[in-house]
């Protein structure tokens with residue numbers, strides 16, 4: 001890697017990331033290249049973002065056409081890419097209205113505001129608590145850190161936003177115990193990503209959804225990591241046969257440009273009115289042009305292929321002796337290792353030319369959704385050789 005870039009970064013960028021000793025300069029499909037031209041197979045998608053891989057030709061064309069036409073307007077005006085993206089998302093998911101933000105955390109912030117306003121309108125003050133799950137992850141803003149059910153994130157930045165209570169995942173009684181008159185929403189990831197790629201039990205999820213419906217408590221599903229095809233369905237909630245009141249998206253929706261989205265169902269589609277929420281960059285035409293292309297590509301055949309490739313990848317990984325088990329759905333996989341330390345495996349992978357992630361004690365794989373069977377075979381044999389050394 002170019003030493004000067006590392007030095008400049010270390011000197012001038014806040015030291016909040018523990019970067020690997022790798023400077024990626026270009027990429028195409030599932031492969032990227034460092035400054036020396038060394039090739040890497042990427043099983044991270046920039047943490048679930050590059051759903052179509054690096055620089056997909058169609059995505060590049062859509063984005064560049066838009067760059068040359070109109071870069072930004074502000075939300076004081078209408079623009080075609082934003083309106084068409086909202087329509088496509090609603091038609092695809094059955095939600096009724098969308099608010100566009102710039103990141104997953106910001107989408108979750110919007111969801112919290114939406115749920116609290118819905119409850120305030122109907123029940124008045126004091127019904128503002130939100131139940132989230134232990135081991136969840138919802139973002140890095142003060143509110144989404146508070147929403148995150150992990151003590152390790154509740155440090156330094158006091159005071160955090162009030163009003164979050166944490167229930168145990170897959171323990172319906174623990175949710176039931178916390179749902180009282182003060183609760184306006186339950187928020188959860190259906191596959192806990194940062195928490196270790198753990199899919200929730202179907203029975204738990206449907207029971208919580210039923211209870212929320214009965215009590216007019218809004219169900220918020222955080223699909224920032226699981227949404228837009230990652231699990232082999234457009235939304236992970238389809239695996240669980242539930243219709244959340246609010247769904248949040250980000251990461252894979254933009255295919256490589258920053259976007260977040262709050263999807264509101266029937267109940268709360270008109271809850272946020274004029275001047276109640278906003279953001280300068282939300283619905284930016286270039287970002288929405290990229291997202292429109294991603295949505296057009298992720299059709300039913302594409303989703304079916306993600307499901308199939310996910311199963312194939314899982315089966316192949318399960319054959320590796322050092323892997324104790326493989327969790328997750330679709331192309332969101334967590335590898336529990338028998339004896340190796342996941343962070344060491346990821347470091348070794350980078351040396352060998354394969355990019356992977358960790359999630360708690362697991363190795364986490366979020367490959368581009370366009371990965372081919374040959375590329376999966378290649379990745380499996382590289383992982384095998386790393387784990388058997």
Ligand SMILES: Cc1ncc(COP(=O)(O)O)c(C=O)c1O
Pocket residue numbers: 103104105106108137138139140189193194222223224225250251
């Ligand atoms: C489930 C979930 N929610 C929210 C976030 C936060 O998203 P962002 O980093 O775009 O703010 C993440 C990021 O990893 C996530 O996985």
